[in-house]
Structures are given as C-alpha cells and as structure tokens.
Amino acid sequence: MKTAKTKITIFILLIVIAAIAGFIVYRHLTTQKIRNIIIISMDTTRADFISAYGKSPVEITPNIDALASEGVLCENAISPIPFTLPAHASMMTGTIPAYHGVLDNSYYKLSEENVTLAERLKEKGFVTAAFVSTFILKSNFGLDQGFDIYEDDFTDLRNTIGINERRAEETTAHAIEWLVEHKDEKNFIFVHYYDPHYAYDAPEPFGSKFKEALSDTPQILNYAAYAGEIAYTDHCIGKIIEKLKELDLYDSTLICVTSDHGESLREHKENTHGFFIYRPTAWVPLIFKIPGLKEPVKIENRVGIVDIVPTICSLLGIKIKEPIQGKDLTAYYKSDSNPYPDRHIFSQSQEPTKYKANSLLGITTDKYKYIQTTRPELYDLEKDPYQELDIIADEPHRARLMKEKLKEIIEETVLAGTKDARVELDAETLERLESLGYVGGAVEEGYEFDQTKEDPKDLITYHVASSSIGVLIIEKEYDQAKKTCQWMISERPDLYKGYHGMAKVLYANKEYNEAIGYYLKAIEVDPNQTQGYSDISKVYKEMDDLDNAIKYARKTLELNPKNIEGYFYLSTYYIEKNMDDMPQKLLTQVLLESPLSYKAAVGIVNKLIGKKEIKRAYQYCSYMLKLDQDSGYALNALAWFQSASEIKEIRNPDQALKYAIKACEITKNQNVDYLDTLAVAYAATGDFKKAIKTAEQAAKLADFRKKTALAEGIKDRIELFKAGKSYLDQSLKIEIKNQ
Template identity: 35%
Template sequence: MKKRSIFWAALFFLSLGVIVYTFTGLFSSHRLKDSPNVLIITMDTTRADHLGCYGYDKIQTPHIDAAAKEGVLFEEAFSVQPVTLPSHCSIFTGKYPFSHGVRDNNIYRLAEENLTLAEILKERDYVTAAFISSYILDRQFGLTQGFHFYNDRFLKPKQKGRLPIDRRAAEVSILACKWLDTFKEKKDERPFFLWLHYYDPHADYDPPSPYKEAYPNPYDGEIAYMDDWIGYVFDDLKLKDLWDNTIVVLVADHGESLGEYGEQTHGIFIYRPTTNVPLIIKYPEKLPQGVRSKERVSTIDIMPTVLDLLGIKAEEKFDGQSLISLIKDKRGINERAVYSEAFIPKGFNWSELKGIRKGKWCFIEAPRPELYQIEPGEKELESLIGKYPQQAEEIKSLLYAMLTETQQAKTEQVAVNEEMIERLKGLGYFVGGGQGGEEITTSQQDPKDMIKLFALYQRANGLVENESYGQAVALFEKIMEQDPDNPRFLMESADININLNKFKEAEKHLKHAVSIKGKDPRCHYLLGLCYENWDKTDMAIKEYKEAIALNHNHFLAYFHLGLIYTNTGQWEKAEHAFLETRRIKPDDVSTLNNLGYIAIKGKNDFQTGIDLIKQALKITPQNQTLLSSLGWAYYNVKDYKNAVTYLEAALALEPDNRMFIQQLKAIYKALGDKERLKQLEKREKFLEAV
C-alpha cells in the first residue's frame, strides 16, 4: 500500500466529529447471531479484461486478484446497462431496468415500490451504510432506500466548474474504515451491510501520482489506484477480525469501449467491452475458493445470491437468480439467457438497443438487427443475421417474450434543476434521456450509423466546457447538417446561442425541436429561456407553463416564472411559483432568498423575509448573495448593526462587488461613519479605474 499523505490524515481527523455524530444512536445491544456481514463494492466503468485476475498483464491489481483467489470469479458476467444509475438499481433490486423502471442516468428515480437489498437486510436488523463517489448516485435518485446512513456529500470533491461531481477512492475508503471503527467501538453484535462505490476509472482519466507516471494508459492507472484503496478496506477488515465473516462482492456497473466499435467511452452500445464486467464473490464458509466460472451470469443475480448465502427467503420475485446451485452443480456452459439494453441513444432520437445472450448467440434488436455467434471471451465481430435468419427470429422471440411477460414498472422522474444539468454535463452525461415504454422503435436512426456523429457531439460539448462557444456553435451546425431533425442537437445548439445572445437562431432551432418532440419539457423550457432573455416576457411565460404541464416537477420552469413575476411586481404569482420550487427542492437557497425578497418587497413583511433568508444562510453560510440580501433587509428596518455585519461579510467574500460597496456606503452614511465611507469611496474609484 502506498504511503498516505499528511493531507488525508488531516482530512480524516477533521471529519471525525461529523461521522461519530452521524452514527450515534444507530447501534443497539440487540444481537443477531451467526449472520455474516455483507460488503458490496461497485467499481464504476471497470472492464473485466483490464484486471490482473482476468488475464490482463499490463496492470497490477493485487488486492482484487487476492479476493478472486479466495472466492469465485465469473468470467462471463454481464451488466444490464452501460450506464451507472440503471445498472446499480438492477444490482440492488435483482431486476432488469424494464422491471424497476430506471432506464437512464438523468431524469429517473428508483420508485419506492421497488424492494432493495438494503431494505431486506435492514428489516433483519442489519446496520446499513453506503459511501458513494459520484453525483450520478445522489440520494435524490432513490438508492437510499434501506440505508441507515448514505454518504453522498463529498469532503474533497473533484470539481467541474463550481460544482462537486465526484470524489477519489481515498476519501471513500478512509471514511468507510472510520465507520467500521465506530461500529466496533459501539460493540454492536449486529451484522453490517456496507456498500462502497468507486468512480475513479470513469472518464476523464486522470490518475494521481505515482499511478499517472506508472501507467501509459491513464485508464489503467485509475484502476490500479482504485485497487490500492480497495486493499486499504480489505486490510482494515482483517485487522478488525471481520474479514472471514464477511461476504464480499466485487462488481463493476459496466465497462468502457476505449475506442472499440468507434465508441470512446460508454452508453451507446451493448457490445462486450461495455457490458462484460468483473464479478467476484468471496465467502469461504459456503463458497469454494479459487474457482473460475465460465457460466454466463448477470449483475441482477447478485441480490438473490447474497440472500441465498444468508439463508433469507424473500417474497419478492426477482429477474435474477441465485448463483449458488450453479456454482456447485457446474451445469452446462451458457444455458442461461441474459439481457442488456442501452437507452442513451433514445435521448438523441435514435433507436434504443435491446439485446439478449443465450448459448452461443448474441442478438441485438436495432433498426438493423445483429446476430453474433460467440464463444466465451469473444467479442462481437461479424453479424451473421443474413446467414442464420431462422436462429435470429427464434432468439428475437425469446427477447420479446422476456419483455412482454415481465410486469413493467412505473417510472418516476426527478425534478430537473440547473445544478443537476451542470453536474451531469460535468460527468459527461446529458439531461433528457429515453422515456419509458417497451415498444422497440425501429423507425429511428441506428446507433451504429450515428457513432461518428456522437463523437463530434462529445467534442462540441468539450468546447462548451472550455467556453469556446463560437467553435462549439460551428461544430453543432456541422453536426446538424448530418442529422438535421435531432432534437438533442437542436436544443444543445440553441442553448449555446442563448448564451451568445443569438436569440433568433436559438428560436429557429427550438421551434424545429418542438415540431419533432413537442412533449419534451426541455424544448419548451429552453424556448421560454430564449424569450425571457429576448425580453419577450409573455411568450416566455407561455413556454414555461407548457414545460410545467409536461413535467409538474420542472424546477427551472417554475423558478424562471417566479423571476419574471417578481421583476414585473406580480407578487402573488411570484410567491406561488417559488412555493412550487420549494416543494420540489425544500433546501434550495435561491428559492428561500427569493421568497424572502417577495415577503419584504411585495408584502412589506420584513420579519418573514429576514427569517427566510436566514434559513438559506444556515444551508450555505458563506454565500455572499444571501449575506448581502440579509444585510440590506436589516438596513431597511434600520437595524444598522446587523446590516453592517452581514454586508461586510459579503464584501469580504467578493471584494470587487460594487453593489455591496454601494449598500455599505448607504449604511455608513446613515451611521455618520465618514472614515469607513471614505475607504469605500476610494475602493469604488479604484474599481472604476480598473
């Protein structure tokens, strides 16, 4: 294990108060005898064939390899989806996406009606905790179900712009081991269920030193770094004498194309590079050690397998099955049919992909269907659908039977807000994925034909991230020449044009998008944003209301309606709009600030306004806008002492803000403090000169 930095030790101890306080009260003296602990580690974006234990000789992954020697390694394990959220929902429900309802990373939430592994174990007196590493698995997306503690607030996050989007493996492992310390200190004899999620192998690949220097391929460097911090947890379990009595599951949510099939990352295709994942299960008491299974299995099998190992018979019907009898009986290779899908293409108005693997066949339903004859370990190289049409029809019928015979889940959508959009884009994902429904649309474009265009789209978004807006617009125009009726490209291009104040161009693209995809709330929201910035207020209101009619939880549409009504002095309508944003997101500080302003300015109710702004300030104490709002509210009720306190704090955070300077000048003038007034006037003149 590499030497830890002093910084991490400091960070570790700084976090203790929070962690210990969080766990107080979770532990009791109630005893659940002889039940093993459960540790599930999900490794984001990790290809099976890039681990040492799977035969890759260009990397060192000693800790994962050692776990494989103590357990069962599955060579032919497949993910249900090549993106994070749907895949994790399947791991923890034992169901395919069409059963649990989550089909993409961005607008979906796992519905409460789904029963999770954490809920079952919590009901049986397990102490449950999760430490996740990416905003993709934020609590709002529904995977908190059953967890006593769900740590998705990052201490030292990686940033994209102003927002935290993910964190390093080191932070997850250190906090998880502190959780285990607390568990042991409380002398609680109940078993625990611990889920650790590591995001490091996900693009952009930027491993820390010395892994950056040790590995020419930065993707491998990220995996090696993650392996060391997984080893940190394993070592800690051994030191605490917990290792032997802990079921350990190591699995990836999906893989990575790394340029194969023309795909740089993941999400579009369901070929082997993005769906074949490492799966290792260790529990020597009931499983053999050092076994390599060639049976084709799915990540939906993890939950029923863990429950089987624990001797728990759940009433819930799973799409997956326990792998225990399969391991012991050693049935014939590849008898099992497993399913995978990709819904990100649907968000581009291309066809989604749905595929099934059975025996030596892999069938993918698409506008141009594909059939591959493959042996274990082989990739899909040449479609044989023309050569074996009867076999294709048979396996296609099996796919359709699987989809139609399973009860379809009700889908739930999360509230879309600006922060979500910014974070998802920072992670390389884009709001507005596929909608529900099991019809397989074959009239849309085939992703195979659009992958080069998708690569251009990714490059255009990289230009936006670097604020090269002119180049981005030019590239989007080139993209739309090839796919002129693509609502995603039309909306993204319009969004950039709005930022460039090119409203006529944005309107043209958005009207075209609405004509194609009129029931997409984001089309109407962006059109409203275009008109709002264009000072066409009535038209903006109409489009925002249309977006809300299509998605009653559309945070941004309500928020912008609130701004319009506030700016036009329609206080009652403004308050209604912001009460809706508060319903959707109770702790949104901008909402609380605006409601405070409406109370003060529209109702002359200074006390309510001050109370609302104080609520917001408790959530983000170092927010200069809130500090300024509160200071100015106190000035208006002639509480100059508090007014000075809050406005000076705001100015300290943003020393060149002229509005703060002007507000403070007014206060010091009222107080007769000529010295401070001169200082502020001097600063103001300096800023004007600059």
C-alpha cells in the same frame, strides 16, 4: 447371479458418484459465519482491465486480484444497461431495467415499490451505510432506500454550485471512518467509486504508471490513462481491505467487487459508453470473497450483476418473496452441473431513441448473443467474444428463437414491473449530467420496434459528437463546440440536438441574441421538447427582459405542466416584478407536481431572502410546511428563522426548538445543517449546554463530510455558546422593504 452382481456393481458405482459429487460440493461450502457485507462498485470498469481476468498484459489490480484468488470469480458477468443509475438499480434490487423502470441517468428515480438489498439486510438487523462518488447516485434518485447513512454530500449545502464527483480516496476515508465507528455491529456497506469514468485523470503515480507498458491502438483509445484510474481505485480498495484486517473483520466479511458497466474505448466506434450493448460496455468484473470458502471458484457461465442480491441473500439464508430476475450463484459451486442451462440474460439501451432510432435490446446465452433493432444481430460468443462478426444471415432460425425468448422476457418483466419511475429534472441537473458526457433529452420507453426507424449503428458518429458538447462547454472549448454543432446540423438537420447544442454553446459564451435564434430553430424542428422554451426564458432573464422571460416560462408549463424549471423561473420572475400573489399559487403547483420539486421551492425562498424580503420567505416556508408536515427543509428553515432572526413577528425560540428536533429526527441526526440549526435553537432558548453538545456533533459531521466552510461557522458558534450568547443571522436582520 449375473444380474445380482450387476445390480451390486451399479449400486457401488452410484455410491462412488454420490461421494464424488458430495466432495465437490463440500470443497466449496463455507464454514465461517458472515458478519459483515461490503459491495464495492467501480463505475465504468471493463472486466479485461482487472488483472485476475487474465486479459491485461500488466498487473493493474493487485488488491482485487488477491480477493479473486481466494473467492468466486465470475468470468462472464454482464451488465443489463450501460448507464450508472439504472445499472446500480439492478445491482441493488436483483431486477432488470425493464422491471424496475429506470432506463436512463436522467428523468428517472428508483420507485419505492422496489425492494433493495439494503432494505432486506436492515430487516435482519444489519446497520447499513452507502458512500457514493457521483452526483448521478445522489439520494434524490432513489438508491438510498434501506440505508441508515447515505453519504452523497460533495459540497457545502449552502453553496449553490455543485460538483459532479469526488475522488476514490475521499470516499474511502468516509467509508473507513464509518466502519471503525460501527466495527462492533454487523453492517452492510456499499462503496461506489467513480474514478474510472471519463475523464481519465488519475492522481500520480497512477496517472502515468502505464504510459510505456500500455499504448493506444486503432481499436482501443486511452488505454494507459484508463488503466491508471482503475489501478488508483484498486489502491483505495486495498485501504479498505487493510482496515478490515486491522480490525480483525476481514475473515468474517463478505466482499463483492463489481461494476455497473464497462467502457468502449473506441471499440465499435463508441468512445465511452451508453449507446451500444456490445461486450466492451456489457462485460464487467464480478468477484465474491466469501468467508470460509474452502478454495477459489471460477464460474465460466454467463451471469449478471442482477445476481448479486439473490446470491448474498442465499448466503445469509434470506428468502426473497418478490419476483426478481437475478439468480443465486452459489448454485454453481454447490453442483457439478450447470444449474441454469436455459438462462438468457437481458440487456438494453434506449439511448438511440433520443435520435428517433430504434432501441437496442439483447439477450445472451453461454454461446450466443442476439440484439434486436432495425437490423438485428447475432454473435457466436465462443468464436467471436468481442462481437465483431454478425452471423444472423447464416443462422436465421437461431435468431428467430432468441427473438421469441426476448419477447417473452419483455412481456414478463414490463407488465409486472414498476410503472412510476419517471420524474422531472431541472436544467442544472441536466447540465451536470451532460458535463459528464451524457446526452440530454428523454428516452422512449416503448419496447415495440418500427422497422422504418433508423438503426443505431448508423448514428454512432452523430451520438459521439452530441455527447461531447456538454464536456466542451464545461472546458470552455467554445470554438470546437461550435464546429461540432455545425457538423451535427449539416449531417442531420432533422434532429434538434445540433441546434440546441449550438444555442447552449452561444449562451455559455454570452452570445445571447444568437443563442435565442438557435433555440427557436431547435423548437421548430421538435416543437414538443420543452427544454428549449425553458432555456429561452433563462436567456431573456440574462438580458433583463422579464416580459419575454415570463412568456417563455409560461410556454414551458403549457407544454409540460410538471416542468420544475418552468415553475421556478416563473415564480422568481414574478418576485422580481413584485407580483405578490402569483408565486404562492405557483409554489403550490411546484410542491405537488414532482418528488424533486423542493429544489425549485427552495430556490424561490432563497430568492426572497436575497431580496431581503424575510417575512415573505418565512411565510413561504410556513406554507410549505402546511403542504408537507414532514418536510425537513421547511422545518429546518422555519426553525432557523425563528431562532436566528431578530424580527419580532418571526422570532419564536420555543417553536423553533420543536421544529428543529423534528427535522433532525426525520433525518436521523445525519444532516449537518439541521444539527446546526438545532444547536442555534437550543441557544436561543437559553440551553447552552445542549447547544454546545449539538454543535460539536454537527461540527464533527461537517468535518467528516469535508464541509469546511460550514464546519468553521459551527465552531465559531460554539465559542458564542460557551460565552452564553445566542446566534443571530445577519442576513435575516435587515429588511429593505417596509413589511
């Protein structure tokens, strides 16, 4: 009898427990269908500068805080790598850098082998659009996969001088305009803001908003200015939220706010980011506003930005077949226990390998963080969240266990992951990256450790100096840049970066002979770095010494047959020397060597046009099209030649129209220049009605993308078309040489 009563009591208790568990799950389950998705990435944003995380002494982010108050706030989200491009690759694929293969902002492109969230959503009928704010995320680098629109146009494409970023309000305006146009469709929007990235110069009133409330300390630098950038970005996010509510889309829109990585602000002696993987650069905000969520949720466990893809896919019922490292975070609020009790989150930085040091590889659990390098480190995150007290000497056994787990993760991901993410970049691209404070040069990809190599901790001061050179050159602070390079050379004469940096400063200051001397010294210290040879070639060109310019361009290609810059320089030098046969042979190599090589090929064509050798430029474009029949550039260029030139042997309006239509089809009518060419081609065939309609479409898109000069030119052409006149490009009319 007693046994029977006991069984009944246990049975009732189990029912009560099940009911309580069911209530816990029900409290958080969503009831409203998700119609739209917006991911907002705030570049370089530390979680402790988002007020909702409770670490800031003042309110900085009221709009993000409001989202957190009704959504899911991940208290301990981790970035896998402190660089913009690879971190966003992880954000969009759900995989860590060791798997997707992108390890740095330079020399990498996300391979098409990877499957992005945009591709997954597009398959489910979503209209997809991305609006990015920095050169680092331009479509050239592979993040455009799956997006119908990838708005990365910062300047007039016909202006060869680019800029590196745009303000949040401009990006917001583009995103809102697109949202309004597609409000009746289910859509996925990715909005990226670059403003929190150095330099911190938010517009007023945000620039000076926190000067009194937040002051610098010995540990934290630029506190108020950095907070101002984040507040300004939050203000722009508020405009998107306001528009969603105005369009009655807010309740049905899933919004994710996050960041690619944080910012050191001088903690651990690092000024910005990219070198270390401690908390200041690894800890990022991660907030989900989920339609129909019954009450807010806080996830205390360690999670990562790699979890964004599987979480959104789970909420939409999309199954992921490919291997990913991210986890579905809905499991945290669908259960009253930890769904991933043995989770180890991976992070890395290969940046120290640019200085011949070991890399930094880390794994983090809810309680501990282990960093593998020359002198490994272990931190108790409960007692020491900012990772300032290394306890590896006290807990060597735990360190060994975590090292084994790290090895296991690396073996699983590196062997299964992408193999072809490396690409070649030209000098202009590298200079633009360096102007943002990044260190040039390629990282080492290996995950093996050589204990004889230096520890990154011993190189942080040198790294800070090295990363400042590009910024100082842009700001024309040549004296300070020289002093910094002199210190680098005296500190580490065995590293080429001090000599190479000095050469770049001297070149920028037009001290050409001195620059060549330092470039040669850099090559002497590291004979395998090809950029020095390419740079010397450029210096000799400025000195009108084409023979030596050709000599060093050839040397560049001997060392690296895939160097885009070498092909470009050599081809243009041959053009200047009127050596007709060589550029075409080089062009073949340019077009076959690299996915980013069209920039060099385009440079060759533009060089010929500048010399008024129109027929040769036309022949080059024809040759480019033979090599790649889907080349948008070649199709558009040929269409422009054939419709806007008066040269008898070139002009062919009917063929121009076919080329222009194909170019626009390939780019889904989203390239302003190609639409402009199509309008000119219609006019050349006498179809002025279609010319006007197409030109108006092009002008609208040019205005939308703030391409003022191009928009004005198109509007002038519209008036021509209305008068029944076709357009002739005067730059294609006069030929200096007898061709």
